[in-house]
Amino acid sequence: MRLDLQNIRKEFNKTVAVDGLNMSISEGSIFGLVGPNGAGKTTTIRMIMNILQPDSGTILLNGSPIYEADYPKIGYLPEERGLYRKMKLLDTIVYFGTLKGLSKTESKQRTEHYLDRFDLKDYTNRKIEELSKGNQQKVQFIIAILHNPDLVILDEPFSGLDPVNQMILKEIITEFHDAGKTIVFSTHQMEQVEKLCHDICMIHQGRRVLYGKLMEIKRNYGTRKFRIQYEGNEKVINNIGNAKWTVRYDSISGDLASGLEINDILRQIISVVTVTHVDISEPSLEQIFIDLVKGGSGA
Numbered sequence: 512m513r514l515d516l517q518n519i520r521k522e523f524n525k526t527v528a529v530d531g532l533n534m535s536i537s538e539g540s541i542f543g544l545v546g547p548n549g550a551g552k553t554t555t556i557r558m559i560m561n562i563l564q565p566d567s568g569t570i571l572l573n574g575s576p577i578y579e580a581d582y583p584k585i586g587y588l589p590e591e592r593g594l595y596r597k598m599k600l601l602d603t604i605v606y607f608g609t610l611k612g613l614s615k616t617e618s619k620q621r622t623e624h625y626l627d628r629f630d631l632k633d634y635t636n637r638k639i640e641e642l643s644k645g646n647q648q649k650v651q652f653i654i655a656i657l658h659n660p661d662l663v664i665l666d667e668p669f670s671g672l673d674p675v676n677q678m679i680l681k682e683i684i685t686e687f688h689d690a691g692k693t694i695v696f697s698t699h700q701m702e703q704v705e706k707l708c709h710d711i712c713m714i715h716q717g718r719r720v721l722y723g724k725l726m727e728i729k730r731n732y733g734t735r736k737f738r739i740q741y742e743g744n745e746k747v748i749n750n751i752g753n754a755k756w757t758v759r760y761d762s763i764s765g766d767l768a769s770g771l772e773i774n775d776i777l778r779q780i781i782s783v784v785t786v787t788h789v790d791i792s793e794p795s796l797e798q799i800f801i802d803l804v805k806g807g808s809g810a
Contacts, residue, residue, distance in 0.1 A: 512573055512584070512662040512693045513538045514559070519568035521554055521717075528554040530717040532568070536695055536710070541688050543708035543725075544697040545796070551717040552697040553590050556666050560587055572662075583612055586660035588651055590667045590697075596640040600631065603639055604653055611658035618657065625653040629679060644671040652680060656687070663687060665696035669703055681707060701796040713800055720803050725796070732799045736792045737773055738764040743784025751779050767791070 514536040521529040529551045536542045544552050557563040559570055561577065572581055595603060601622060608618030626632050629649045634642060639650065648671045656663060663684075669677050684694055684707060698704060704711060704725070711728065713721035721728055740762045741748070748758050756765035763780070767773065773791055780786070 514662065514693070514695070515569075515571040515574070516555070516559075517569040517571070519555065519558060519565045519570065521551075521558060521563065521565050527717050529558070529565075529714075532712075532714065532717070532719055534712040534719070534722060536693060538573075538693055539688070539691050540710055541684065541694045541708050542696075543704035543711040544695060544714070545699065545701055545704050545711055546714040546720075546800075547699050550699075550714045552699075552714065553666055554717075555714075556587075556664055556695075556697055559664065560585070583658070584661045586655040586658065586663040588655040588663075588665040588668055590670070592647055592651060594639045594647060594650060596638065598639055599636050600639060600642065600650060601626070601635045604650060604657065607654040608657045611660075613658055621657050622653070625657070628683075629653070629676065645673060645676065648672055649676060656683065661692055663692060663694045665694070667698055668696055669698065669700055677703075701800065705796050711796075713796075713803075715800075715804055721800070728799065729793045729796070732794070732803065734794060735767040736764065736794075737767050737776065738762055738790045738792075739773075739776065739780070739786060740788040741780065741784040741786050747783045748780060751783070 516532055516534050519529055519532040520527070532551070532555060534544075544555065546552055554563065558565050559577075561582070570577060598606070601619075604622040604625075605615060605618045608621065609615055613621070623632075626635065631646065631649060634646060639647060642650070648668075652665070652668060655665065665684075668680060672680065681703075684696075688694055696707075708725055710724055711721065712719060721732070742761070745758055745760050748763055753765060756763055763776075773789060777786065777789070
């Protein structure tokens with residue numbers, strides 16, 4: 512499923528939450544909607560899900576407006592928990608599965624599969640209110656994907672999950688992607704985006720500040736850093752090096768400024784010392800965002 516947002520705007524009591532947002536999410540992609548808390552991510556998702564109506568702009572699914580019949584094809588994990596606290600875990604998930612069109616038998620089979628995968632079988636007959644926040648988050652994630660939707664929208668999916676369960680969730684996201692599903696997830700945890708996403712839209716104060724393929728963004732924004740370990744005379748390196756580089760007795764490090772590649776540096780030093788190791792680190796998405804916000808840039 513392809514999702515397009517065209518010039519979306521939403522205000523609350525004259526406070527602009529989303530301001531002229533444009534983005535296209537390609538079918539079969541893993542797309543990250545990122546930004547700090549309060550940036551407008553959840554408001555944007557709620558407009559996609561028709562919980563809120565945009566004040567202006569258009570939201571299209573596969574090139575057409577989203578109709579009521581389309582929503583069973585979408586899996587949605589909200590940021591806030593919306594479970595029936597007095598219901599038992601198994602009954603809760605099975606019930607939501609039937610609401611999405613599954614038979615009770617099929618819903619129960621799929622529920623048991625995911626309970627086993629998330630190590631929740633021992634909690635089958637526990638009431639939702641008796642579960643930890645992390646286990647409640649796992650339940651909501653299972654509900655979002657139980658009916659095998661074509662489009663999965665996850666708002667802060669890693670909230671409350673320990674590293675083991677974060678790994679399981681990421682494995683399932685990858686499996687859905689491999690099956691051709693479109694996944695959108697919103698988070699302020701940008702390190703998770705770097706591990707999973709192909710494309711991103713970064714928003715700040717309701718406006719888009721970064722948009723595009725993650726690899727291209729990291730290549731075009733921020734500064735890559737290098738570290739070359741060597742054996743040889745550091746005085747020789749000092750004589751040919753850049754004043755901004757840091758030269759030690761066994762290594763040279765610095766920034767790969769725009770237009771400079773690691774091979775350019777290696778060509779300068781490889782004839783006078785023996786290179787033993789080369790390391791290049793890309794700028795983090797978080798650092799790129801901080802630099803952009805400080806600079807007041809937009810995309």
